[in-house]
Amino acid sequence: MSWIQRVLYGPARPSVGSWKPLRFDSGAFHLKGTAELARALLVLRLCAWPPLVSHGLALQAWSQRLLGSRLSGALLRASIYGQFVAGETTEEVKGCVQQLQALGLRPLLAVPTEEEPDSIAKTGEAWYEGNLNTMLHCVDLSRALMDNPNPAGKSLMQLKVTALTMPLTTPFQKELTSWIQRPGASSELNPKRLAEAMDSGKDLQVSCLNAAQSQHLQASLNRLHRVAQRARAQHVRLLVDAEYTFINPALSLLVAALALRWNSPREGGPWVWNTYQAYLKDTHERLERDAEAAHKAGLAFGVKLVRGAYLEKERAVSTLQGTKDQTQPDYEATNMSYSHCLELMLRHVSNHGPSCHLMVASHNEESVHQATKRMWELGIPLDGTVCFGQLLGMCDHVSLALGQAGYAVYKSIPYGCLEEVIPYLIRRAQENRSVLQGARREQALLSEELWRRLLGRKA
Template sequence: MANRLLSPKLLHRLLSSSSFSSSATTITTDSILNLDDAEAIFSSVPTPKLLRSAINLHAAAVEPMVDLGMWAMRSRLTNTAVVREVMLAAVRRTFYEHFCAGEGAAEAGRRVAGLWESGLRGMLNYALEHADDNKSCDRNVQGFVQTVESTNLLPQSSVSFVIVKITAICPLGLLQRVSDLLRWQYRNESFHLPWKLNTLSIFSDSSPFYHTPTKPDPLTPEEESDLYLAHQRLEKICEKCLEANVRLSIDAEDTFVQPAIDYFTYSAAIAHNKDNNPIVYGTIQAYLKDANERLYRAVSSAEKMGVPMGFKLVRGAYLSSERQLAASLGVESPIHNTIDQTHACFNECASFMLEKIANGSGAVVLATHNVESGNMAAAKARELGIEKGNQKLQFAQLYGMANALSYGLRNAGFEVSKYMPFGPVELVMPYLLRRAIENRGLLSTSTLDRVLLRKELKRRLKAAIL
């Protein structure tokens, strides 16, 4: 039926178009994952959706087009109401539809249900970030709570995680102040922080401390009150997750506020992760030079405290802003100098967490678009005897990206989720900009998807004609 939704003539025109040409004509997948069989990988995906995905991914691979779109979205043109509406409409019908799950929880839920039917799960992310005041934070927390509550209406286990950014529920300036104070205490153990809750290890000696060159002032009474309110917002979300039996993953963000984000994450994990069942997961960005050390130290301190800890392991999404900030301060970038170093760090961290799972402790979400990393982790899991369907090991990819790897991992018997941001277009714009940068940079693996999509669409066209 799916092949009849588009005429063979239309499919032939689109597939023979130069926009669908690719220099990558061979796919090498010497591993336990079968990524050569495009028919098996995309068997659950209808032809119209395959075609839309192919068009959007090819458009995102045209760098001048992406550069123009990024310039337009950041320019003063968006201050003009008419121009802004035209631009948002264009974004909505293209990249937004491809990379985002909808404007509200109900629409996102329908996308989750569709994924569930194809053997994948959803990580629901109400894509808000960078709140400036308590009023905005209070409004945002209601959106996160509603997101958690919406999972009760979806098929059981179809949602693996709800995602939260701490910058959406705690004012950004306060997070920076808390990060500065935490850094200074790591340098000077006698420095007293009366408001500090019990937490895990946050820093390593290789962590970038240039954000805090001088001793920061203590929090004012008003700041301490605001910090308490932010903890209460996170506590409310955690309690809702416990009621709904869904895990909470807290995203990593820029390094200038990451210490405070880890502090919120780990203090919440200590309070809610019980009985070898981590509910609150932290995130480690492997493109940071201190990533593996911080992971090892956090896991070690969690084990000493008897706290089961889960982590989402990613490569990282703030490449440009991190390098720009370091350059502006005249210091070395906190990000690995080469992509190969980032790959090696990710694989080392993944191996470490897999061994923890095999020994009966820890949990990890391996969020990767890199086929080699996926292959290595899958092989390591098999070698360690981690059984299929083990909830302590999950893989994840962004919604709209690396679908071949997602379905390949699913076919190999692993739990796989798609990271699904949703929300009004104008609020999701920061996320879309990061995806545009990533999709045109070294971290992109959309070439594999483009090749396999083209291969499967050609097969379906041939089958429709015959």
């Protein structure tokens, strides 16, 4: 039996000296075409320019007025859209994914449909039902993409809960969140009761909500249940996107209900993974508590670990409301938090095997080095229940090095029409300013590789 363990999982605790760190240098770019590298360098430099990110939506509108929709759209497709988006049609998305798979990378589809807290509220069940159909199509597409040519790989997709439930700018969300935080609310609003309502489809009566709000909650549960049901049938795992802290209590309750219903190891779970943001002070404590709770309940546990993208918004809301700032004081503290959370989850994976899954979603080379080293020391297989994630069009020197070394690496790829995706990309850029401005090393490596090709030097 011991030799089978060694074959499947490698040595239990190999010596640190035998581990060799991956090289994240320009050598990874040898796999990509010159035109691709040139576009990447141009776009990353543009995105690192703060005025462009801050005023992106206004500049887009100005460009359309000045150049016309057709020319403006062509320029965007040749630059930002082409760099960060898989395409609009199914065939375009498939072509992008085939290119990724040829490089040893996998797709993590992301539907650019969501509702921002400061946007005009989209009301009516029809809007949410439309988003439901889009999500179901994303599930089907995610599965179809992995059938060609890598059927052994896990199919993953991102799920934005606020596209299917709860208008963020209405009293409904505020009342529900406030009620959840009351000591006596657990009997009415708990994951088990919501999971039962998902399964039965019966109306869920909650005393803090009026009849219309209760109907919306039940419809929201039904939509989430249908997505999870389709994902399970298609063997696609759902990675729930992170949200703003001030709406997390309500959304975490819904995700917990989904996990309770769909994360049984007997069904091959976890099918629903939650995202944990290391820039929040309580993340390590919550992660440890949730991991232990899942283990005690006999549930599989799936985690996407990120540093977090809403730092500026979180601090602004905290200042405006006069509440305690829940974010880490600086970048170094966030790095330390991420490192501690990563260590916690890798040990959990090592102890609980196939019932615990982790995505190390990071562009930080030190975090990736830590993860690969600890995986080796703990005997976690390269292509097992730990995978890595980066954004399409960014951090390719890390993604390609990981993929070529045999690790499971996913690129988060939005897809859709130009009119929908560009505003989405601009919002993501505003949320990820530090990542974009910190991509100087990637720009330097791109320049190095382009100069090498221009001067005809050998690699």
